[in-house]
Amino acid sequence: MSRRLDPTLPARLREMGLMDNSKCFNCGHCTAVCQLTEEGFAYPRQDIRMLQMGLGDALTERVEPWLCYYCGDCTKSCPRDANPAEQMMALRRYLTAAYDWTGLAWKFYTSKAWEIGVLLGLALIVVGLFVVPHLLHPGQIQWEPLDGGVAVSSFAAVSWVHLGDMVMLGLLSFLLLSNIFRMGRRILGAARVPIPITLYLSEAWHLVTHFATQRRFGKCNDKEAYWVVHLMLMSGYAIMFLLVIVFLSSLQTDVGLNWTTLPGYFATFALLYASAYFLRGRWQKSAEVNRYSTFSDWLFPALLFATSLTGILMHIFRYYLTWPAGTYVMYVIHMAIVVPMLMVEVPFSKWSHLAYRPFAIYFANIRSKALQAAQKTQPGSLGVPPAVSNALEV
Amino acid sequence: MENWEGSPSGASSTARQSPVRPETLVIGGGIAGIQAALEIANAGEKVYLVEKSGTIGGHMAMFDKTFPTLDCAACILTPKMVEIAQHPNIDLLTLSQVTAVDGAPGNFSVTVEKKARQVTEADCIGCGMCAEQCPKSVPSEFDAGTGMRKAAYIPFPQAVPNKYLIDRENCLYAKNGKCKLCVGACPANCIDLDEEDATVSIAVGNIIVAVGFQVFDAARAENFGYGRFDNVITSLEFERLVNASGPTGGVLSLAVRDKRKRRVFLPESPKPEQVAIIHCVGSRDCNHNQWCSRVCCMYSLKFAHLVKEKLPDCEVFEFYIDMRAFGKGYEEFYDRIRGEGVHVVRGRTATVEGSGSKLKLRTEDIVNARLLEQELDMVILSVGLEPNAQAGELARMLGISVDHNKWFIESSMGAAPTETSNAGIHLAGACQGPKDIPDTVAQASDAAARVLRSILHGRAEPPLGSLLPRPGTTAVPALDQRSES
Numbered sequence: 001m002s003r004r005l006d007p008t009l010p011a012r013l014r015e016m017g018l019m020d021n022s023k024c025f026n027c028g029h030c031t032a033v034c035q036l037t038e039e040g041f042a043y044p045r046q047d048i049r050m051l052q053m054g055l056g057d058a059l060t061e062r063v064e065p066w067l068c069y070y071c072g073d074c075t076k077s078c079p080r081d082a083n084p085a086e087q088m089m090a091l092r093r094y095l096t097a098a099y100d101w102t103g104l105a106w107k108f109y110t111s112k113a114w115e116i117g118v119l120l121g122l123a124l125i126v127v128g129l130f131v132v133p134h135l136l137h138p139g140q141i142q143w144e145p146l147d148g149g150v151a152v153s154s155f156a157a158v159s160w161v162h163l164g165d166m167v168m169l170g171l172l173s174f175l176l177l178s179n180i181f182r183m184g185r186r187i188l189g190a191a192r193v194p195i196p197i198t199l200y201l202s203e204a205w206h207l208v209t210h211f212a213t214q215r216r217f218g219k220c221n222d223k224e225a226y227w228v229v230h231l232m233l234m235s236g237y238a239i240m241f242l243l244v245i246v247f248l249s250s251l252q253t254d255v256g257l258n259w260t261t262l263p264g265y266f267a268t269f270a271l272l273y274a275s276a277y278f279l280r281g282r283w284q285k286s287a288e289v290n291r292y293s294t295f296s297d298w299l300f301p302a303l304l305f306a307t308s309l310t311g312i313l314m315h316i317f318r319y320y321l322t323w324p325a326g327t328y329v330m331y332v333i334h335m336a337i338v339v340p341m342l343m344v345e346v347p348f349s350k351w352s353h354l355a356y357r358p359f360a361i362y363f364a365n366i367r368s369k370a371l372q373a374a375q376k377t378q379p380g381s382l383g384v385p386p387a388v389s390n391a392l393e394v
Numbered sequence: 395m396e397n398w399e400g401s402p403s404g405a406s407s408t409a410r411q412s413p414v415r416p417e418t419l420v421i422g423g424g425i426a427g428i429q430a431a432l433e434i435a436n437a438g439e440k441v442y443l444v445e446k447s448g449t450i451g452g453h454m455a456m457f458d459k460t461f462p463t464l465d466c467a468a469c470i471l472t473p474k475m476v477e478i479a480q481h482p483n484i485d486l487l488t489l490s491q492v493t494a495v496d497g498a499p500g501n502f503s504v505t506v507e508k509k510a511r512q513v514t515e516a517d518c519i520g521c522g523m524c525a526e527q528c529p530k531s532v533p534s535e536f537d538a539g540t541g542m543r544k545a546a547y548i549p550f551p552q553a554v555p556n557k558y559l560i561d562r563e564n565c566l567y568a569k570n571g572k573c574k575l576c577v578g579a580c581p582a583n584c585i586d587l588d589e590e591d592a593t594v595s596i597a598v599g600n601i602i603v604a605v606g607f608q609v610f611d612a613a614r615a616e617n618f619g620y621g622r623f624d625n626v627i628t629s630l631e632f633e634r635l636v637n638a639s640g641p642t643g644g645v646l647s648l649a650v651r652d653k654r655k656r657r658v659f660l661p662e663s664p665k666p667e668q669v670a671i672i673h674c675v676g677s678r679d680c681n682h683n684q685w686c687s688r689v690c691c692m693y694s695l696k697f698a699h700l701v702k703e704k705l706p707d708c709e710v711f712e713f714y715i716d717m718r719a720f721g722k723g724y725e726e727f728y729d730r731i732r733g734e735g736v737h738v739v740r741g742r743t744a745t746v747e748g749s750g751s752k753l754k755l756r757t758e759d760i761v762n763a764r765l766l767e768q769e770l771d772m773v774i775l776s777v778g779l780e781p782n783a784q785a786g787e788l789a790r791m792l793g794i795s796v797d798h799n800k801w802f803i804e805s806s807m808g809a810a811p812t813e814t815s816n817a818g819i820h821l822a823g824a825c826q827g828p829k830d831i832p833d834t835v836a837q838a839s840d841a842a843a844r845v846l847r848s849i850l851h852g853r854a855e856p857p858l859g860s861l862l863p864r865p866g867t868t869a870v871p872a873l874d875q876r877s878e879s
Contacts, residue, residue: 025678027715028758032744033617037758037765046763077617079679079742 072288236270424452426823610676
């Protein structure tokens with residue numbers, strides 16, 4: 001099967017932050033200096049070469065961009081100053097857009113207007129959802145403290161908020177999983193052998209551990225602090241997810257503090273600290289990973305920070321100042337940030353790498369084992385010799 | 395026509411009353427300076443050859459073989475060196491440096507600082523008794539540090555002038571006024587440890603700059619482990635190790651530590667079984683030098699051949715970025731080396747690390763897109779060429795230009811590759827840019843021809859038309875500078 005070169009691809013990816021990639025003369029220094037490169041998974045040189053040749057279609061079969069955690073060793077020592085690490089970053093943006101069947105990811109990565117427009121539009125819808133019912137049915141809101149507390153449910157009924165959560169969960173899960181399905185079909189399709197169904201189950205364990213620990217991060221040079229903060233962000237995120245999706249009735253009560261308070265405080269602190277840490281790093285350009293920032297790199301941590309901050313303010317207004325009006329306003333602002341953020345970031349932008357990274361490892365290992373199995377059962381009879389026959393070291 | 399028609403042999407050219415002085419100064423005694431000096435002297439004109447070190451010969455004298463013919467370098471060079479020493483038209487000034495240049499094209503007056511040899515050249519019989527008695531040992535420059543020499547020494551046995559000298563930086567008498575063992579040992583009574591430096595003034599019509607290059611300091615590229623691992627060696631070190639006049643007598647063996655913990659190469663030491671040659675060390679690298687040093691691909695292939703010749707069972711790997719085998723017979727030489735069983739791998743080595751008693755090298759095998767981790771006994775770093783450290787200062791003195799990398803700029807790459815922006819000042823060899831020996835020799839002869847033309851024609855300036863286009867319009871575009879972060 002021959003493949004067509006697409007010389008326009010690098011130019012199109014420039015809108016996603018791809019830098020001049022003509023500097024690279026393919027010496028392979030980046031691959032050899034990378035601590036994560038291993039037998040069967042040699043990158044970033046090959047990915048950059050494919051990018052230079054415009055092999056966009058073939059690139060969607062590669063897992064390698066997701067195996068890079070951007071320590072910047074390759075960029076620091078690149079003899080051509082071609083910035084391979086940032087090219088891998090641009091490739092991850094490209095892959096996110098390529099997996100997405102709606103085309104929105106491409107729009108968001110290449111157009112600030114689109115991304116900001118959609119965020120603002122969704123925010124307006126959220127505000128409307130809170131305000132319009134009260135305009136139609138006035139008189140339900142408790143503007144005075146009730147039994148020494150703020151009656152949040154009089155403003156936003158838990159059942160309705162919960163329903164909204166579930167709708168969003170369903171929608172986002174559908175979008176993200178459908179994109180992951182497309183990703184898997186490309187990666188596994190590259191094996192060109194049948195995939196034994198049992199592999200999907202036996203390899204699932206790695207999916208869980210890599211999602212939870214992101215331990216390949218730790219193999220990078222000098223990324224330990226970054227890894228810890230990233231884990232902190234993830235744990236805060238996961239706790240908040242559980243509290244909002246499963247335990248909303250305990251989180252949003254009209255009586256005082258309860259068991260959700262302590263994990264809630266931890267999660268909030270983790271989200272606030274970690275998002276501030278990443279924002280500060282980008283501002284100071286303190287590490288190689290922070291030297292170049294596109295709009296999308298700023299947006300996600302900024303929105304996370306704003307979400308945490310408005311959540312804290314609402315909590316203060318509600319429990320410590322017992323100020324109903326302030327609480328309700330802050331509630332709406334909080335929701336008008338968090339809902340658009342999740343809608344845009346989870347399936348279409350930066351958030352999705354949390355899913356794509358472990359899934360890339362998962363699919364790569366399934367593919368490798370399927371190839372091994374095929375070689376065992378039909379030695380020498382494969383139409384296409386396997387390029388990758390070993391699983392990732394995990 | 396001018397009066398030179400009457401003296402075709404060029405004899406008694408001073409009688410021609412030409413506005414161009416017939417004497418020529420050649421700065422630098424490597425193969426470029428030697429070639430240019432001989433061409434002019436053999437045409438009957440006077441040459442002053444100024445050399446910074448104690449002998450002429452330059453880098454070429456250190457080489458074992460030349461590519462692509464595998465001729466013995468010394469067999470080509472030493473007869474020319476001897477010819478220099480014996481030529482009636484050549485005044486050789488060693489241990490000398492040009493410190494000032496005045497005057498105009500056709501009539502320069504040049505000041506040369508001549509460091510004291512402290513051995514009377516005319517009287518020294520080259521017996522070596524002084525070196526035998528000298529108590530001070532230091533690494534030998536000629537052996538690129540793989541062997542030792544004394545403070546009273548001769549750079550190498552075929553040195554020209556074939557006379558000993560005292561290295562005052564290391565002489566114990568120069569340091570604390572005690573020792574003088576060499577003076578007592580000298581049967582010719584020719585050592586004067588109190589001899590002082592001298593200043594020489596010479597008048598010349600033309601100057602040929604042939605100050606050559608220096609090699610990239612391999613320790614600057616820390617990822618290759620030079621200085622950390624004894625058996626990571628540079629190309630010049632390798633040249634000396636395989637040379638019959640080198641410290642091991644031409645036996646390629648691994649470095650070991652002696653009783654004083656110094657790295658030494660001994661013929662009886664274990665031999666390497668796997669050797670890697672890494673191309674482009676310090677070259678084509680925006681962290682160091684961006685240019686291609688032009689000679690490394692070919693000398694690296696030559697090294698592979700030499701290793702195979704000395705140790706036929708040794709496995710040899712070449713790690714390269716692009717193979718530049720562009721000259722006459724070069725591609726054929728590359729073919730020949732592959733035929734000798736050398737593993738030629740495309741990929742720039744990223745790191746060399748210690749791995750027990752061995753070395754481990756990481757490279758991407760680009761053709762197969764696989765990571766290689768190769769265990770080796772010896773790694774040879776093919777270091778690139780850099781402008782001579784004194785090029786900038788010399789350019790100011792001569793009123794000529796260097797580019798942003800400090801290579802001297804020629805008038806026109808195509809039309810006048812050896813002329814400079816200052817008439818009467820010419821370039822020869824690698825000081826103008828990295829060059830191999832055949833190109834250096836050709837260019838040196840070109841510079842000599844232009845000098846002779848100016849003398850015969852009586853005009854320092856080259857005729858109109860030979861210098862088109864002017865400098866600047868042919869400048870090599872600068873490679874992108876590394877962006878500041």
